[in-house]
Amino acid sequence: MLFNSFEFFLFVPVVFTLYWFFFNKSLTLQNLLLLVASCFFYGWFSWKFLILLIACIFLDFLYGFGVNSINKRKSKTYLILSVLNNLSILFVFKYYDFFAVEFQRTFELVGIHLNISLLNIALPVGVSFYTFHGMSYVFDIYRGIRKPVSNFIEYAVFVAFFPLLVAGPIERANHLLPQVQSKRIFKYQQAVEGCRLILWGMFKKVVIADSLALIVDDIFDHYPHHSSFTLILAAIGFSFQIYCDFSGYSDIAIGTGKLFGFELLSNFRFPYFSRDIAEFWRRWHISLSSWFKDYLYIPLGGSKNGKLIAIRNTIIIFLVSGFWHGASWNYLVWGGIHAMAFLPLLISNKNRKHVNEIVANDGKLPTWTELLQILSTFAFVTFAWIFFRMHSLTSALDYIKSIFTNFNNLKEVLIYRWIVFYVLIVLIADWYFRKDERILKIPKLPRLIRIVVYAAITILIFSLLAKMPKQSFIYFQF
16 A cells, blocks of 8 residues: 555544554554554555565564574574575575576586576565564664563564555564554644655655656656767756655654654654765665664674774675675666765764754854765765666766766756756755654644645645646655
């Protein structure tokens, strides 16, 4: 079930009503309702893949008990089984065809022709996310951070909670499970914050991302026929399209979680106001970046075993992150480009220069130095997005080549001025909200005016949902 659908706006009120008005006396019944609702939500995409989801949940639930064994050898065996189980699922559905084709091409270079059968099967929605949920749970038990959960329903809700099931945030057992296991009390202010986040997330997805997609996708799909400035403008447009699409999903997920008494992990903190690439990755897809840091970077040795080890681990992290997004060379190059930008900061010990402070925290505008840093970081990220957006490495390189060669019809860029309009809306709003992405503090306006504004935004969203072709979220394909 898509967030940006009329079905979702019927689904949530029904579950909300049952949850708070009929099942509120029993934590077990509330959790059971959430599990059933989550299965229904996921089954709306595909009931066949729901079986795979349930199997993954059940296996990692069992692995958790094995990993908790005082026998270290047995504990490690179950950890390996969990990792192999989850990675095998990812390999079969996401990477098998890629490796089969590349393996075949490699042998053809030496004159050996193989006929390897391809699976050509659909990628289960959210498989990259819920497998990471399961692995993090088993890893945490193995590392002694937590004990296994004895209640299957509680564990299943942790993995399959419908707001985060198909595109995150990637939750941690220590953060979400205690909330699943504790009695929830309805809090009016939390619910209000949740509704604001849902409304803002829907606005970013439907009004901004989907509107940009209609323009940007056409330019990218026919890039040889467009001028250099138009291609640059489209690249900028895609930067905001993917940001509003994915952060919009995260806002809706976090907001929906709040409606049911849960506080999910933050996933975005206004990444396009970052002053260097290290800060960007602390603000973009935070739950994935921190997952790789805790479960891959640190186990590999982190940065405590010398600079060379830290450099090696950083390169691995970025390449794995790129490959996590898709089985294609352009994603690997995208990850590698970010690694090359990150390494100078790591080598010069400047990668943690901007950790906690907010840009222009004490003022209304950034300094000239901050502005230059923000613009240069955004320019680099936008350049890298071209490799992410194109369907192959060759087409990405051709797109970049066209930027430097297609100088004809420069006035064409005026046709696509709507891209600038949508970008400015996001920039102004994000700058205003930049101190807290979860609360979205709005101006102190009279209640009637606020109601009118909310109603106008809601009407706009629903009118566009009715008129525009329904578009899935970009990160559903990962």
